Amino acid sequence: MKFKTIFLIFNVVVLVSFLFVFFAPMLVLDAAYAATFLARNWFLALSFLAILGALNAFFIRNWKLFSLLESEDWPALAAYLSEEINDKGRISNRTVKVYVNSLLLLSDLEGIEKLEALLASKRPKILSRNALLFGVTKLLKGDYLAARGFLSGYAGNKGCEDRDWLSFDLAFAELVLKDWSAALPLLEPLSEKRDVILRSLAGFYLDVLSGRSPGPEADRAKAAAEKVKAGILKRCKRKAWEARAAEAREDIKGVVLTKMIEDAALWIYGTADANH
Numbered sequence: 055m056k057f058k059t060i061f062l063i064f065n066v067v068v069l070v071s072f073l074f075v076f077f078a079p080m081l082v083l084d085a086a087y088a089a090t091f092l093a094r095n096w097f098l099a100l101s102f103l104a105i106l107g108a109l110n111a112f113f114i115r116n117w118k119l120f121s122l123l124e125s126e127d128w129p130a131l132a133a134y135l136s137e138e139i140n141d142k143g144r145i146s147n148r149t150v151k152v153y154v155n156s157l158l159l160l161s162d163l164e165g166i167e168k169l170e171a172l173l174a175s176k177r178p179k180i181l182s183r184n185a186l187l188f189g190v191t192k193l194l195k196g197d198y199l200a201a202r203g204f205l206s207g208y209a210g211n212k213g214c215e216d217r218d219w220l221s222f223d224l225a226f227a228e229l230v231l232k233d234w235s236a237a238l239p240l241l242e243p244l245s246e247k248r249d250v251i252l253r254s255l256a257g258f259y260l261d262v263l264s265g266r267s268p269g270p271e272a273d274r275a276k277a278a279a280e281k282v283k284a285g286i287l288k289r290c291k292r293k294a295w296e297a298r299a300a301e302a303r304e305d306i307k308g309v310v311l312t313k314m315i316e317d318a319a320l321w322i323y324g325t326a327d328a329n330h
Contacts, residue, residue, distance in 0.1 A: 065110070072102055119152070132156040132165070139169070145177050147184070154187045158194075158309060166191045182213045186220045186306070193223060193310050202227040209240075218247055219307050222255060226314075229259060234267035238275055245282045250290055251302045251315065257282025258318040283322050292323045 113120070122131040135153040138144045150173070157165045170188045173181035181188070185208035192201035205224040208214050225240035241263065244256035257279045264276035286295070299315050302308055 065106075068106060072099075119149075123152070128156050128159045132160055132162070136165075140172065143176075145173070145180060147180055150180055150184055151187070154184070154191075155306065158191070158306070163191055163195055179213060182208060182211055183215055185211070185214045186216045186223065189220060189223050190306060190310055193227065198227045198230045202231060216307070218244060218249070218252055222252060223310075225256075225259065229263065232266075234263055234271060237263060238267065238271055242274070242278055245278050250286060250295060251298050251318075253282055254286060254295070254318040254322060255311070255314055257286075258314070258321045261321060286322055292319070295319070295323070 118134060119131075122134060132153065135149055135156065139149060139153060150169070153169065154166055157163075157169075166188065170181065170191075173184075185205070189201055189205045189208075192198075192204055202224065205220060205227060209221050209224050210217070214220055221240050222244055225237045225244070228234075228237035228240065237259070241256045241260050245253055245260060247253050247256070260275045260282070261279035264272045264279060266272075267275060296319070299319065302315065303312055
């Protein structure tokens with residue numbers, strides 16, 4: 055449904071509902087009681103109109119942003135948000151998320167790095183909150199040293215969104231760099247998380263780690279991996295697992311996870327029919 059249509063329907067439905075509820079006494083009660091009711095509750099009408107006005111002001115202010123998102127005009131969207139953020143200084147968590155996603159769709163990793171530098175100097179809290187987005191960018195570039203350096207600075211930070219996935223990306227960078235001892239303590243707690251895809255990926259890489267890490271660490275990794283596999287096979291049919299995997303691929307995390315998810319599925323379910 056078109057954004058403009060949704061905006062119009064929203065206003066009509068809300069206004070009609072309000073008018074019906076607020077003026078219902080005039081239809082079912084005598085005029086004197088209705089007048090008393092309205093006199094006592096006029097402030098509710100003003101409050102409602104103020105809230106509706108604020109919501110409409112928000113939509114109108116962001117009209118161009120929503121219109122560009124609806125039309126999927128990513129170059130125009132990126133240009134618009136660049137002006138908002140870089141030229142006008144209108145930096146918010148929402149605009150940063152949308153801007154990074156638009157730049158990823160355009161494969162403009164350099165633009166994301168420039169945004170990271172801007173946030174580091176002017177809005178460090180917003181950078182911290184969205185650390186996963188910028189860590190993913192470094193993984194996409196194949197710069198695993200930079201990814202490790204960046205992600206390790208935010209791992210465990212309560213101000214970050216998607217902290218578990220941030221830890222997983224850090225663990226993946228450590229694995230690529232063959233730092234087994236650093237990857238193991240990151241993957242172990244992730245193997246017990248509720249998110250079945252995150253748990254599956256952690257289990258898969260624990261299994262990989264068990265074949266590369268020497269000594270007792272290999273045994274720890276193997277035991278944790280087998281526990282993950284057994285638990286998922288017992289509680290989650292492959293069809294349900296694939297549905298959750300499809301959702302994960304649609305997220306920003308899916309930009310770098312597609313091959314990993316396929317490998318994890320093979321590790322857990324083998325080549326069995328997805329309906330079983």
